[in-house]
Amino acid sequence: MNRVPTKYSTKIAMIEWLVNNNIPHDPSESKADLMRLIDLHKPLDKVYRIDEIVRQAGHVALRLPPYMCELNPIELAWAGVKRYVRERNTSGNLPKADLKHLTYEAIASIGKDDWEGYVKRVMAIENSYWERDQRMENVVDEFIIDLGNASSSDSESSSDTSSEVD
Known part of the structure:
Protein backbone atom coordinates (compact mmCIF):
# COMPACT_ATOMS: atom_id res chain seq x y z
CA MET A 1 0.00 0.00 0.00
CA ASN A 2 1.20 3.52 -0.76
CA ARG A 3 4.01 2.21 -2.97
CA VAL A 4 6.89 4.69 -2.93
CA PRO A 5 8.13 5.73 -6.38
CA THR A 6 11.70 4.92 -7.38
CA LYS A 7 14.11 6.97 -9.44
CA TYR A 8 12.87 4.97 -12.43
CA SER A 9 9.25 6.04 -11.90
CA THR A 10 7.71 8.64 -14.15
CA LYS A 11 7.65 12.22 -13.00
CA ILE A 12 3.85 12.06 -13.02
CA ALA A 13 3.94 9.07 -10.63
CA MET A 14 6.32 10.93 -8.32
CA ILE A 15 4.10 14.02 -8.24
CA GLU A 16 1.02 11.88 -7.69
CA TRP A 17 2.67 10.19 -4.68
CA LEU A 18 3.69 13.56 -3.22
CA VAL A 19 0.15 14.92 -3.65
CA ASN A 20 -1.45 11.78 -2.14
CA ASN A 21 0.86 12.09 0.87
CA ASN A 22 0.24 15.84 1.33
CA ILE A 23 3.89 16.72 0.78
CA PRO A 24 4.43 20.27 -0.52
CA HIS A 25 6.40 20.31 -3.76
CA ASP A 26 6.93 22.24 -6.95
CA PRO A 27 5.73 20.20 -9.96
CA SER A 28 8.26 22.03 -12.16
CA GLU A 29 11.17 20.53 -10.21
CA SER A 30 13.35 17.91 -11.87
CA LYS A 31 12.83 14.21 -11.27
CA ALA A 32 16.05 14.14 -9.23
CA ASP A 33 14.76 16.91 -6.94
CA LEU A 34 11.37 15.22 -6.59
CA MET A 35 13.13 11.95 -5.76
CA ARG A 36 15.17 13.64 -3.00
CA LEU A 37 11.90 14.96 -1.56
CA ILE A 38 10.32 11.51 -1.75
CA ASP A 39 13.34 9.95 -0.02
CA LEU A 40 12.99 12.48 2.80
CA HIS A 41 9.32 11.61 3.35
CA LYS A 42 9.00 7.94 2.51
CA PRO A 43 7.76 5.77 5.38
CA LEU A 44 10.32 3.63 7.18
CA ASP A 45 8.21 0.49 7.05
CA LYS A 46 6.21 -0.88 4.15
CA VAL A 47 2.52 -1.59 4.70
CA TYR A 48 1.11 -4.51 2.75
CA ARG A 49 -2.54 -4.99 1.78
CA ILE A 50 -2.54 -8.49 3.22
CA ASP A 51 -1.52 -7.08 6.61
CA GLU A 52 -4.51 -4.75 6.53
CA ILE A 53 -6.86 -7.59 5.60
CA VAL A 54 -5.45 -9.73 8.41
CA ARG A 55 -5.68 -6.83 10.89
CA GLN A 56 -9.31 -6.12 9.94
CA ALA A 57 -10.07 -9.77 10.66
CA GLY A 58 -8.65 -9.28 14.18
CA HIS A 59 -5.26 -10.92 13.64
CA VAL A 60 -1.64 -9.87 13.41
CA ALA A 61 0.66 -10.95 10.58
CA LEU A 62 4.07 -12.06 11.79
CA ARG A 63 6.99 -12.03 9.39
CA LEU A 64 9.60 -14.74 9.26
CA PRO A 65 13.18 -13.59 9.58
CA PRO A 66 14.87 -13.29 6.20
CA TYR A 67 16.82 -16.32 5.00
CA MET A 68 15.25 -18.61 7.63
Whole structure:
Protein backbone atom coordinates (compact mmCIF):
# COMPACT_ATOMS: atom_id res chain seq x y z
CA MET A 1 0.00 0.00 0.00
CA ASN A 2 1.20 3.52 -0.76
CA ARG A 3 4.01 2.21 -2.97
CA VAL A 4 6.89 4.69 -2.93
CA PRO A 5 8.13 5.73 -6.38
CA THR A 6 11.70 4.92 -7.38
CA LYS A 7 14.11 6.97 -9.44
CA TYR A 8 12.87 4.97 -12.43
CA SER A 9 9.25 6.04 -11.90
CA THR A 10 7.71 8.64 -14.15
CA LYS A 11 7.65 12.22 -13.00
CA ILE A 12 3.85 12.06 -13.02
CA ALA A 13 3.94 9.07 -10.63
CA MET A 14 6.32 10.93 -8.32
CA ILE A 15 4.10 14.02 -8.24
CA GLU A 16 1.02 11.88 -7.69
CA TRP A 17 2.67 10.19 -4.68
CA LEU A 18 3.69 13.56 -3.22
CA VAL A 19 0.15 14.92 -3.65
CA ASN A 20 -1.45 11.78 -2.14
CA ASN A 21 0.86 12.09 0.87
CA ASN A 22 0.24 15.84 1.33
CA ILE A 23 3.89 16.72 0.78
CA PRO A 24 4.43 20.27 -0.52
CA HIS A 25 6.40 20.31 -3.76
CA ASP A 26 6.93 22.24 -6.95
CA PRO A 27 5.73 20.20 -9.96
CA SER A 28 8.26 22.03 -12.16
CA GLU A 29 11.17 20.53 -10.21
CA SER A 30 13.35 17.91 -11.87
CA LYS A 31 12.83 14.21 -11.27
CA ALA A 32 16.05 14.14 -9.23
CA ASP A 33 14.76 16.91 -6.94
CA LEU A 34 11.37 15.22 -6.59
CA MET A 35 13.13 11.95 -5.76
CA ARG A 36 15.17 13.64 -3.00
CA LEU A 37 11.90 14.96 -1.56
CA ILE A 38 10.32 11.51 -1.75
CA ASP A 39 13.34 9.95 -0.02
CA LEU A 40 12.99 12.48 2.80
CA HIS A 41 9.32 11.61 3.35
CA LYS A 42 9.00 7.94 2.51
CA PRO A 43 7.76 5.77 5.38
CA LEU A 44 10.32 3.63 7.18
CA ASP A 45 8.21 0.49 7.05
CA LYS A 46 6.21 -0.88 4.15
CA VAL A 47 2.52 -1.59 4.70
CA TYR A 48 1.11 -4.51 2.75
CA ARG A 49 -2.54 -4.99 1.78
CA ILE A 50 -2.54 -8.49 3.22
CA ASP A 51 -1.52 -7.08 6.61
CA GLU A 52 -4.51 -4.75 6.53
CA ILE A 53 -6.86 -7.59 5.60
CA VAL A 54 -5.45 -9.73 8.41
CA ARG A 55 -5.68 -6.83 10.89
CA GLN A 56 -9.31 -6.12 9.94
CA ALA A 57 -10.07 -9.77 10.66
CA GLY A 58 -8.65 -9.28 14.18
CA HIS A 59 -5.26 -10.92 13.64
CA VAL A 60 -1.64 -9.87 13.41
CA ALA A 61 0.66 -10.95 10.58
CA LEU A 62 4.07 -12.06 11.79
CA ARG A 63 6.99 -12.03 9.39
CA LEU A 64 9.60 -14.74 9.26
CA PRO A 65 13.18 -13.59 9.58
CA PRO A 66 14.87 -13.29 6.20
CA TYR A 67 16.82 -16.32 5.00
CA MET A 68 15.25 -18.61 7.63
CA CYS A 69 13.38 -20.96 5.32
CA GLU A 70 13.54 -23.72 7.93
CA LEU A 71 10.94 -21.75 9.91
CA ASN A 72 8.41 -21.90 7.07
CA PRO A 73 6.24 -25.03 6.85
CA ILE A 74 5.61 -24.45 3.14
CA GLU A 75 9.28 -25.30 2.51
CA LEU A 76 8.68 -28.78 3.95
CA ALA A 77 5.59 -29.15 1.77
CA TRP A 78 7.51 -28.13 -1.36
CA ALA A 79 10.31 -30.55 -0.48
CA GLY A 80 7.68 -33.30 -0.33
CA VAL A 81 6.20 -32.25 -3.69
CA LYS A 82 9.63 -32.25 -5.33
CA ARG A 83 10.46 -35.65 -3.82
CA TYR A 84 7.14 -37.07 -5.09
CA VAL A 85 7.80 -35.84 -8.63
CA ARG A 86 11.46 -36.90 -8.60
CA GLU A 87 10.58 -40.46 -7.46
CA ARG A 88 8.10 -40.81 -10.32
CA ASN A 89 10.29 -39.23 -12.98
CA THR A 90 12.89 -41.99 -12.99
CA SER A 91 13.89 -41.50 -16.62
CA GLY A 92 14.34 -37.74 -16.15
CA ASN A 93 12.72 -36.95 -19.47
CA LEU A 94 8.97 -36.88 -18.86
CA PRO A 95 7.01 -34.51 -21.09
CA LYS A 96 6.06 -31.17 -19.55
CA ALA A 97 2.38 -32.16 -19.37
CA ASP A 98 3.26 -35.29 -17.35
CA LEU A 99 5.46 -33.31 -14.97
CA LYS A 100 2.64 -30.81 -14.48
CA HIS A 101 0.21 -33.65 -13.77
CA LEU A 102 2.63 -35.20 -11.24
CA THR A 103 3.08 -31.84 -9.53
CA TYR A 104 -0.68 -31.33 -9.16
CA GLU A 105 -1.00 -34.91 -7.95
CA ALA A 106 1.72 -34.31 -5.34
CA ILE A 107 0.09 -31.10 -4.11
CA ALA A 108 -3.31 -32.80 -3.88
CA SER A 109 -1.76 -35.61 -1.82
CA ILE A 110 -0.79 -33.22 1.00
CA GLY A 111 -3.38 -33.60 3.72
CA LYS A 112 -4.24 -32.18 7.12
CA ASP A 113 -1.95 -34.63 8.92
CA ASP A 114 0.95 -33.64 6.67
CA TRP A 115 0.44 -29.94 7.44
CA GLU A 116 0.21 -30.65 11.16
CA GLY A 117 3.50 -32.54 10.90
CA TYR A 118 5.17 -29.69 9.03
CA VAL A 119 3.99 -27.15 11.60
CA LYS A 120 5.11 -29.36 14.52
CA ARG A 121 8.54 -29.76 12.90
CA VAL A 122 8.90 -26.00 12.45
CA MET A 123 7.77 -25.39 16.03
CA ALA A 124 10.41 -27.86 17.27
CA ILE A 125 13.09 -26.01 15.28
CA GLU A 126 11.89 -22.67 16.62
CA ASN A 127 11.91 -23.99 20.20
CA SER A 128 15.46 -25.26 19.75
CA TYR A 129 16.47 -21.76 18.58
CA TRP A 130 14.86 -20.20 21.67
CA GLU A 131 16.62 -22.70 23.96
CA ARG A 132 19.98 -22.13 22.24
CA ASP A 133 19.47 -18.36 22.46
CA GLN A 134 18.77 -18.61 26.21
CA ARG A 135 21.87 -20.77 26.78
CA MET A 136 23.95 -18.30 24.78
CA GLU A 137 22.66 -15.38 26.88
CA ASN A 138 23.61 -17.25 30.05
CA VAL A 139 27.10 -17.98 28.74
CA VAL A 140 27.62 -14.39 27.63
CA ASP A 141 26.40 -13.13 31.02
CA GLU A 142 29.11 -15.22 32.72
CA PHE A 143 31.81 -13.43 30.68
CA ILE A 144 30.64 -9.88 31.35
CA ILE A 145 33.16 -8.04 33.51
CA ASP A 146 31.81 -5.28 35.72
CA LEU A 147 34.62 -2.69 35.57
CA GLY A 148 32.71 -0.35 37.88
CA ASN A 149 33.30 -2.69 40.85
CA ALA A 150 36.92 -3.57 40.11
CA SER A 151 39.30 -2.75 42.97
CA SER A 152 42.76 -1.33 42.36
CA SER A 153 44.32 -4.70 43.23
CA ASP A 154 42.15 -6.30 40.55
CA SER A 155 43.34 -3.70 38.06
CA GLU A 156 46.97 -4.15 39.02
CA SER A 157 46.79 -7.93 38.76
CA SER A 158 45.07 -7.72 35.38
CA SER A 159 47.67 -5.23 34.11
CA ASP A 160 50.46 -7.48 35.42
CA THR A 161 48.90 -10.39 33.57
CA SER A 162 48.59 -8.42 30.36
CA SER A 163 52.24 -7.36 30.47
CA GLU A 164 53.29 -10.96 30.96
CA VAL A 165 51.30 -11.97 27.91
CA ASP A 166 52.85 -9.22 25.78
